[in-house]
Amino acid sequence: MSDQESSAAQWRRLARHVSAKINVAWWLDKLAVPLVVSSLIGSCLILMARRELVQFPWAKTIIIGLVLLLGMGLMAWWLARRHFESPARALVRIEASMRMRNTLSAAKQGVTPWPNLPETIDDGTRWRWSRLLAPLLAAVLFLGTSLFLPVSARTDSGEGPLDEPQPWKDLQADIAALGEDNTVQEEYLKELEDRLDQLR
Structure with missing residues (x-):
């Protein structure tokens, strides 16, 4: 493999990585609100079921929760897909954020040679962990509280x-x-x- 082919493969691999990163970020962004709302509603339902039912149906609850999570994930993907970036677009993003003056676009078209991959790459994006983790932590807090909060079962009015x-x-x-x-x-x-x- 020549140096040019190696450089092209490295840049394309980097573009795929950046594209996946951006697409996952959009998916997580669209998943955040439904996840928090459904976990809040689910925790209320779990608390009510724990109070009303003598035997809590753990297996059914887990299955329903997983199905809902899968449905929310698919819905979030469907909502986020119009924002998804292809590797070609991610290559342009890298080019713009690193001020490469269309070097990568020209190399992709075969007009100029592929540049060597620099040691530090700036793709113009970074993770905002507080925004990413807050909905997840809220969902875990709601569901965990509903599962572990002590709840006394309702006594039957006909008993005793x-x-x-x-x-x-x-x-x-x-x-x-x-x-x-x-x-x-x-x-x-x-x-x-x-x-x-x-x-x-």
Whole structure:
């Protein structure tokens, strides 16, 4: 392989790398909002299910989550694809950011020889990790909280006796005390107990 062919292959490989980097960045950008919104809704649903259901369906939840994640990924790809860059366009981007004055475009057309690859390459892009990681961390926080937050399961209203209000208990105790003291007629006490039972 000649020096020219080697230089051309290196520049084309670099252009493919830059193109992939830009395309992934666009995809992640379009994925951020749906990921945060769906993880927030999903965490609310998980909390409700953990409260309402006796046995939480872990397998179904994981499968549904993976299907939703795949769907969001495909939707984000579909939305981002109009911003995707081809390797040829990425080559022009490199050329512009490094102020090479159309050297790479001319070399690609065979007008001039391919230049040697410099040690430092400036493709005009850089990752903004705070913008990239914030939606992911928010989604993990929402879902993690919904999975590990202690939630007490709702008790069935038909199970066990209902606890009476304290005033009823006090009144029942007073009626019993009056019956023991024999200060009130027994018929009156019976009538009070009947009325109390009707209130229940």
